[in-house]
Amino acid sequence: MTDATNDTNDRQSVIARLAEIVGTEHVLTSPELVAPYVTDWSRRFTGPCMAVVRPASTKEVADVMSACAQAGVPILPQGGNTGLVGGGVPATRPGPLGPPVIVSLRRLADISPVDELSGQLTAGAGALLGDVQRHAAAAGWMYGVDLAARDSASIGGTVATNAGGIHVIAHGMTRAQLVGIEAVLPDGSVVSHLEGLLKDNTGYDLAALLCGSEGTLGIITAVRLRLHRPPGRTSVALIGSPSYASALEVMSSATSPILAAEVIDETGMDLAGSVAGLPWPLAERWPLVVLLELIDDGDGSGFEALLDDDADAVVALDAAERARLWEYRERQSEAFSSLGIVHKMDVSVPLASLARCADELRSVVDGFSDVTVFGVFGHLADGNIHVEIAGPAADDTRVDHAILACVAGYGGSISAEHGVGRAKAGELHLCRATSEIAAMRAIKAALDPAGLMNPGVLFES
Ligand SMILES: Cc1cc2nc3c(=O)[nH]c(=O)nc-3n(C[C@H](O)[C@H](O)[C@H](O)COP(=O)(O)OP(=O)(O)OC[C@H]3O[C@@H](n4cnc5c(N)ncnc54)[C@H](O)[C@@H]3O)c2cc1C
Numbered sequence: 001m002t003d004a005t006n007d008t009n010d011r012q013s014v015i016a017r018l019a020e021i022v023g024t025e026h027v028l029t030s031p032e033l034v035a036p037y038v039t040d041w042s043r044r045f046t047g048p049c050m051a052v053v054r055p056a057s058t059k060e061v062a063d064v065m066s067a068c069a070q071a072g073v074p075i076l077p078q079g080g081n082t083g084l085v086g087g088g089v090p091a092t093r094p095g096p097l098g099p100p101v102i103v104s105l106r107r108l109a110d111i112s113p114v115d116e117l118s119g120q121l122t123a124g125a126g127a128l129l130g131d132v133q134r135h136a137a138a139a140g141w142m143y144g145v146d147l148a149a150r151d152s153a154s155i156g157g158t159v160a161t162n163a164g165g166i167h168v169i170a171h172g173m174t175r176a177q178l179v180g181i182e183a184v185l186p187d188g189s190v191v192s193h194l195e196g197l198l199k200d201n202t203g204y205d206l207a208a209l210l211c212g213s214e215g216t217l218g219i220i221t222a223v224r225l226r227l228h229r230p231p232g233r234t235s236v237a238l239i240g241s242p243s244y245a246s247a248l249e250v251m252s253s254a255t256s257p258i259l260a261a262e263v264i265d266e267t268g269m270d271l272a273g274s275v276a277g278l279p280w281p282l283a284e285r286w287p288l289v290v291l292l293e294l295i296d297d298g299d300g301s302g303f304e305a306l307l308d309d310d311a312d313a314v315v316a317l318d319a320a321e322r323a324r325l326w327e328y329r330e331r332q333s334e335a336f337s338s339l340g341i342v343h344k345m346d347v348s349v350p351l352a353s354l355a356r357c358a359d360e361l362r363s364v365v366d367g368f369s370d371v372t373v374f375g376v377f378g379h380l381a382d383g384n385i386h387v388e389i390a391g392p393a394a395d396d397t398r399v400d401h402a403i404l405a406c407v408a409g410y411g412g413s414i415s416a417e418h419g420v421g422r423a424k425a426g427e428l429h430l431c432r433a434t435s436e437i438a439a440m441r442a443i444k445a446a447l448d449p450a451g452l453m454n455p456g457v458l459f460e461s
Helices: 003-022 031-038 058-071 129-138 155-160 206-210 244-252 266-276 301-306 319-330 332-337 351-366 398-409 425-430 434-447
Strands: 051-053 075-078 101-104 120-124 178-184 190-193 219-226 234-241 258-265 288-295 313-316 342-348 373-379 384-390
Touching (some): 003 051, 003 058, 031 051, 058 075, 058 101, 075 219, 178 206, 190 206, 234 244, 244 258, 258 266, 266 288, 266 332, 266 373, 288 301, 332 373, 342 398, 351 384
Parallel strands (some): 051 101, 075 101
Antiparallel strands (some): 178 190, 258 288
8 A cells, every 4th residue: 555545544534533523514624614714814824634623522622632642643723713823724834744633612612600709700612702701791790801803713712822902901911811721631631720719829820821822732622711890981082193102192191090092003094994984083194093992981081181182082982982983993904904915913012112113113114115005003002013014925924024023122022912823933032032932842842742732833843
């Protein structure tokens, strides 16, 4: 028998074993059925898989993991496939272990009742972020993480990427909401720590470790989340700003608590306007528009104290108006994606350097004559800007490298919230020391000695 025949037989026996575990209808192999799982939201990243498997329980996930481990087949966990760094879809060219089995967690979507005493709930990894938010709200609570992909992103994916979003200034990143985890490790063993103890100093914090691990250490099957009481009524404003320095000054002068502080540049405003049919909302045009949401009884009093008479601003007090102003920000990713393949750089810098770094980024990008559109939007309060570039081909990463190097030069991060994925694995050294990368690799090797979990993500190989 030839090697090719052996490979086909091995592949068929793995697929047969997976079908025994989850049922034939939950093992997808035909190109039409796997298509939505192998190309990411941005359409920039795509690659082949051996199969997509859709387990319905932690036990099935563990059995799938053991079957793949026994056959030496790589595993790629996937939630809502809204990640923007290529970590949730296969590599274009499979590595030495061949194409992965994609394990879709979407069927693990149960959400427990809210525990009123602790203000916590347990959610299956496949539950949508939006469903967790609505579930918490129905019980009089609020989940602290929110982002525009809320009705597609899974809670497991948000934990695997330590997602940030629009409320980080008020509630922190996903890791700050996490009080317990259940996960299947590469050897098929299940770690389950879902009691939700706020105080528990019994060794390494596996929940915190798996949070942000981007599917490289194991498969998250359920999470215990802390909730918050809703903050009370808020007002929202869009405020015209001539520069980042001035935008930061406005934000930092707020005396009411800030629920969100976002920024959109003129390019992003115009694109959202044309995609969503929204008019320019201010009296004049500005290089930047700041969106602030203040907790101020919903009467705009927070902005009365903040804005002087010359300010070019629009303030929304009722829910419909607030949603209308938020639309300029919520439609940003979609607006840039309407241009075709867009290079998305999700970076952060210390607030004190943001204005200087943003200026330098503009000159860096000016050096690339093939860039047709350069726009920026993001989470101002977190020093986190999303740099969007159209023009260069999907696999031409010269401008990406230049932008990430510039950000690193300001002591910033090459990934503020989306993760490293495949897109930035080669640049990890820009913001992590050799000793840190060695420690991370040692953790990976201890938990995943055969290197089966999401190879090529986070580390180059
Ligand atoms: C319109 C839009 C707006 C966005 N806004 C934000 C934002 O404001 N802030 C932000 O942080 N992100 C944002 N994102 C990015 C994305 O929504 C987040 O990264 C989200 O956390 C991904 O969740 P997912 O379920 O889609 O994960 P996927 O894309 O399916 O996977 C992402 C990564 O997590 C791993 N993974 C997924 N599920 C599991 C699991 N159960 N166990 C182990 N590993 C797993 C995957 O292998 C992959 O590496 C946005 C995306 C879009 C499209």
